[in-house]
Amino acid sequence: MSTHSESKFVSIVDDDDSVRGTLQELLRSAGFCSRAFESAEAFLGSGNQRETACLITDIRMPGMSGLELQARLNAEHCRIPTIFITAHGDEEMRFKALREGAVEFLPKPFDDEVLIESVRAALER
């Protein structure tokens, strides 16, 4: 099992408490550190963008959506490897996300192995 420095952590943005919480637990069981935010605005406001090694975000949320968050980060030249998780993503949405630099686009519920591998890959960049 690999270990990572404290300064490298995963940020999770999802408006659903239970998804957010269980995702953190899943990452912890795989040995990753994470911080969770209930909205894109909360994440942007936290000032954690620069230290985030990998971003896992929902797409449909009240307020700013996951795709809007990606666009904002790109505009700020803050390129974080981003994994999208969504309950209703279509091909068009997936294509758009990947074109904008997303590393993965996972439909909910997702396979934990795929997610963990994606996170690991992102962190080892």
Place this chain on the structure above:
Amino acid sequence: MAFPGKMNWAARPAWSATLRYGLAVASVVVAFGLASALVHFHIPQTFGAFALTAIALTFWYAGTKPGILAALLSSVVRDFLFDPGTSTESRLLFDLVFLVFALLMMQLVRGRNQLELRVAERTVELTRLNDDLKREIAEHNRVEAELRLSEAYLAEAQRLSHTGSWAWSPPPGDIRYWSEECYRVQGFDPKEGQPPYEVFFQTIHPDDQARVAEVIDRAVREKKDFKFDYRIVHLGGEIREAQSVGHPVLGPSGDLVEYVGTIIDVTERKQAEKERERLREAQADLAHASRMTTMGELTASLAHEVNQPITAAVNGASTCVRWLTRDNPDLEEAREAAAGAIRNAKRAADIINRIRSILKKGESKRQLADVNELIREMIALLRSETNRYSISVRTELDADLPRIMADPVQVQQVVMNLIMNGIDAMKDLNRLREIVIRSQRTENQQLMISISDTGVGLPPQQKDKIFDAFFTTKSQGIGMGLRISRSIVESHGGRLWAADNLPHGACLSFTLPIPAEA
């Protein structure tokens, strides 16, 4: 009858003293004058007769004292004017005659006066009795007229309400009283007179006869009230629905004297009830169809809403497996992750149940419901839909609301329709998108729920049109949501209306009555 002719005689007006004493003097003067005239014509010694007449007249008409005066005057006139030369014996004799006569007249006048008094008293009494009698007759007439009027009103009321009244002495007795309306309801001709009980019984529908007989028999046996519905077959074959109630009248020793009661023609009432029932069913069907449509439009959001807890459950289960399959398994972490998975799987099942209860077709069921809870559930169910359009939902729910009697699914349907309207009004606008849901208790014992949005607002000049069937400003939808919401609210005894929300949007509010004991 009164006695007007004798009234004057009985109540003779009192003469003045001058008139009465004047009569004494005048009658004696007239007697003296007449006697003097007769003396002139050589018919002597007649003053005595005239004087007695004068005394008698005075006594009769002027009373005792003027009579005595007339007697004294007569004596003086006779002794000193008419026959001054008469002897003392003759004078005394005449004085004695006048005296005796005066005494006799006194007795006579007294007797007459007493008689007059008695007659007057008797007359007053008779007059009073007569007046009483007249009053009694007038009262009797008035009561009789009132009774006739009251009977007419009663007959009219019976006719209008199709209610006949009857009295019947129990088996094998006869019908004792049978009001006019009974004939009409039961289909008899009043000209043929009161029907025997058996004939009445034969007009009951053959299928109902055994049941009716049993109900009546049991009531008579137990001396209790009875009530039954039955059908009447009229002569022409027409079947009418009727209801009869009866109440036993018991004698002093508790024996059954008779039954009194009514028969009511309830055909129209039953018909109206059936119509109302059909209408309720149609309304429930329509509400259900409308719910199906709305939920159909929400499929994507509902799927998302179910997907969230399933994702969380899968995450939990995956985490559990990871803790167990590590080189050194951590059972405590695995147990906690598994517990979370179970919790989230249950949450997913709850949401599916909620969706199913909304989609389920069933008759409207009223039960005690917590409106705030219903609102919260609906907000949760629509969360994905509001998220989809980046609409924030804020609530101001009065925590102290009493529970109300309502159909929870239908109330949720109204809340759902109003929230969906709010979403539709805002989704294409580029400004703050917010739905605010308030619940509160009004002063007149009602709950008021209002749902306001910051959308395009109500169509100007046709605020109330939005409640018409098939009125819609949307590109999708058939314009039934608000119409159905209003009929649901009204069937619960409440009101649904629309107003402008300031500065933007609309505010839809509805009330639901609070049960009296809450």
